[in-house]
Amino acid sequence: MKEINIGILGYGTVGAATDKLIRQNAPQITARTGVKINVRAVADVSPKVKHPRLTRNAYDVIKDPEISVIVEAIGGINPALNYVLAAIKAGKDVVTSNKEMIALYGNKIREEAARNGVSVRFEAAVGGGIPILGPLSENLAANNITEIFGIVNGTTNYILSKMSWEGGEFKEALAEAQKKGYAEANPKKDIEGYDASYKAAILASVAFSAKIDWHKVYFEGISKITQEDICYAEEIGYVIKLLAIAKKVNGEIEVRVHPTLVPEGHALSYVTGPMNAIYVRGDAVGELMFYGQGAGGMATASAVVGDILAIANPKSSALGGQNPKVKAVKIKSISEITSQYYIRLTVPDKPGVLAGISKAFASENVSIAAVMQKETIGKNATIVIVTHEAKEGNLQKAISRIKKLPVVKEVSNVIRVGL
């Protein structure tokens, strides 16, 4: 087992969730990766923060010789950038969720990291817990990525979805988003497209291995979108989404964020509420989409801790085929699972049939959720039954009973229902 000591700068939503996740899943993390993560110190200036290893001075953490990885979870430029640069100069690897800092100062941070031979990872900066920067730079490294675009801001996607589902104007939907915690009290960075523009710049820089000047990224928010626009778009077969778009066109790069009419039926049109999804087009892999929660403390912490483990364990031994420590497990027999079931029966078209069938199900504790009597062909009728959740073993016993009923010609199909 390998131990790694980390320090967390900023104990807000992301910092606290990172600490919590490391504690909560410590046994699984060690079992899967062979790494034990110790949170050696936490720095935060807020008098409200309580933590057994708290300091008010970030430099206490940065300079601690026991600590090898600094997690920056303060957000914004000041003082986060100075702390990160100081950590790099002190020879620490850095993990950050700070999209604004990476978008604006990623080039400077990259140069400083190269000079000091340390890693800076920021999977959490785009798409919350959705693995996107790792896959782009690792699994997809053989591709010439030509396009990457998607819904990278949950606040605006929630607002647009709500306007589309329920009518109402932007202001009402924003108020609702604030009530639900999807929008901040000062929502400017989300609704005016700043947040998405940071993510667009980061996606472009990783997908195209390019230095992107954020100041050249065009962005627009959603505050001008009206209910009228949403309705007219729908009439012509579109939904309105705030997209971050990066494309390589004839060797030039486009990076932009704006509301976009997305054709109904495109995978992104189904991405609603606060969810995020990122579409990638590569010359070998074709089209890919990565979908998930784009925000939230624990989802973001999932990416942060993933990055810490990648630093601790550069030659990953976690792949099933490589980890010699995987345990044998018992696999449930199919008769032990539970599911709902769809059953299609062929029966003679005469009275009393359903009574016998119902009794067979009931005697095996399978309860019926819905019955449809379908058309009669010749002397035969079709009955379709959907059960409530039942144990597969019981269902199979009920089916055996039903097969023996004189009123049943055939059990024509049995298909499991639901996920």
Place this chain on the structure above:
Amino acid sequence: MKEINIGILGYGTVGAATDKLIRQNAPQITARTGVKINVRAVADVSPKVKHPRLTRNAYDVIKDPEISVIVEAIGGINPALNYVLAAIKAGKDVVTSNKEMIALYGNKIREEAARNGVSVRFEAAVGGGIPILGPLSENLAANNITEIFGIVNGTTNYILSKMSWEGGEFKEALAEAQKKGYAEANPKKDIEGYDASYKAAILASVAFSAKIDWHKVYFEGISKITQEDICYAEEIGYVIKLLAIAKKVNGEIEVRVHPTLVPEGHALSYVTGPMNAIYVRGDAVGELMFYGQGAGGMATASAVVGDILAIANPKSSALGGQNPKVKAVKIKSISEITSQYYIRLTVPDKPGVLAGISKAFASENVSIAAVMQKETIGKNATIVIVTHEAKEGNLQKAISRIKKLPVVKEVSNVIRVGL
């Protein structure tokens, strides 16, 4: 720059595509990862295969001291398994796309790899080019994965989609799939669920870090699904999909493959044709979905080469923030992009309005795809215009002209259309 010499066993679809992708994208691969991949040798027994570095004897490749990574692209158990075990014993790292071999002999291969201190990677064995095993074992390593399920066989998804879209029975849809190259001449492994069961076992083993005995995996194919079932399922709000399902339930594991009624509206219900999608539920990250092409030479090669690069470059330097070699790029100004546009105008309700507007567009080379004249409120009417693809600069000039028209009260909104 780091050079890595590889040998490819099997020069069929996947082997040849891997060779092609390495040659085709060599400059980008080296620029992004600092690695140059050399294909030192290719082994194939087919007299049809031509290659400048071809041998008929796989052991020539396995024993070549210049080669450090063996790509196994033969498929099936014999002779692939013996070659892979021999390569491991010879101290070579192995990359394979062979789902059957990993599902049935993954435990043995894992033990042998651990004993010899080599890596075995098999991202291509599940979901073609979709990054799933890497993200599961790396980015998501902090999560307790509770469920992983999805559409992992393109042949059966194509057949079920076709039956659902166009009616017709299983046999006709299968014939069509064979004609289109989505199903093999002998389709048994796909349609009877073998292929999906291999992938289910691999997904479960990686997601749960568990030894999975493939013989305990329950599987059913789709040959029993009739048009009647598809119609009845639709009537009650479901689509039928062949799902691979792995769940952790009270410390026990379920792994199974069977046709499943998936609620319309679930993200998986929109995955049609030969596409694949894998859903993951983790305790920190929540719900994720990974979507893309599940098969095809180049998509599979994307995953194979990704694995080769991961072996060559264990401490990945590809992340934008870490790679010091990224180049500055010019970002196109927004006026240089092209798009379709939606324009909403408020105009007085009188004749001749549209003529002036059309002329303004035409004079800037923006052509109109559709016009809708909407309801009149008081003295004002709304006109919605959708343009054909136009240069943003021209569109903006046209809008300036239109704003100055006496017949236009207001340009109420301009939104870009399409992806």
